[in-house]
Amino acid sequence: MFKAKLLENEAFELLSKYSIPYPPYGLAKTPEEAGEIAEKIGFPVVLKIVSPDISHKTDVGGVILGVKSREEAVEGFKTIIKNIERKVPGARVTGILVQKMVKPGVEVIIGGKRDLTFGVIVMLGLGGVFTEVFKDVTFRIAPLTREDVYEMLNELKSAPLLRGYRGLPPVDIEALVDVVLKFSKLLEENPEIESADLNPVFAYSNGVLVVDARFILRGEELKI
Structure with a gap:
């Protein structure tokens, strides 16, 4: 039987339909957009690769924590894409999820x-x-x-x-x-x-x- 998983942004969209709370986020398609979203959300933020072909994001350099400025978000986007191109060549990339980094509970x-x-x-x-x-x-x-x-x-x-x-x-x-x-x-x-x-x-x-x-x-x- 065919199986698939919802992408991260799709998962949060589904949660929103049931009023299940989550940190603010946005899906960036370009480095500049990552900077804009991060600035709008407020720092610090987390950057995560969004790809149907990648499950273990941290293992392939697909996550950057503690991004504290627009410039860091722009460069972080570029870094993640380079990591994916090197470690998972051919992986489909939907974008980069920019998410508010919240305090632990x-x-x-x-x-x-x-x-x-x-x-x-x-x-x-x-x-x-x-x-x-x-x-x-x-x-x-x-x-x-x-x-x-x-x-x-x-x-x-x-x-x-x-x-x-x-x-x-x-x-x-x-x-x-x-x-x-x-x-x-x-x-x-x-x-x-x-x-x-x-x-x-x-x-x-x-x-x-x-x-x-x-x-x-x-x-x-x-x-x-």
């Missing part, structure tokens, strides 16, 4: 997949680089209620991090629950999506931001 992963027997299964857990190490995740079958998500949060070993730990403020639990419910609805209403994950999701004391999103499709591509 408590990292959460929200994921899901479509099961032939159970339908949509939603996952919630500790996010970021520790996802694979600690495997602190829990699952529910959609559709979800607020009570379901509260229960999922309470099942996590990392729950104390969300409630406030060693002087750290508690995260905005209600905002996090809202995102999980909206994500569940997104998967239910778009059967073209085979699997998806939002990782990392930064949970703050006053809100939540989805920093990165991946959607794997089956069959025909999702129309957004």
Whole structure:
């Protein structure tokens, strides 16, 4: 069966349709446009290659963090393109995603997949680089209620991090629950999506931001 993934800008467009919050971004096609978008968004920003042929962007020099000026954005665009031409010759390049670099929060992963027997299964857990190490995740079958998500949060070993730990403020639990419910609805209403994950999701004391999103499709591509 034909499979594809949404490009980064397409993934954020889909999130916007469900009012799932994410940092401001723009898709640049030229170095000058990267500088313009970065200046408009406000510094610092992150630059990321957008290509249907590249999954592990960092490994091929496709990501630059902490860009602090228009000039750096322009040069960063050029640097990424040169890296891709050298390390992944022939890769299709849609552009460079210019995204606001946000302060870190408590990292959460929200994921899901479509099961032939159970339908949509939603996952919630500790996010970021520790996802694979600690495997602190829990699952529910959609559709979800607020009570379901509260229960999922309470099942996590990392729950104390969300409630406030060693002087750290508690995260905005209600905002996090809202995102999980909206994500569940997104998967239910778009059967073209085979699997998806939002990782990392930064949970703050006053809100939540989805920093990165991946959607794997089956069959025909999702129309957004």
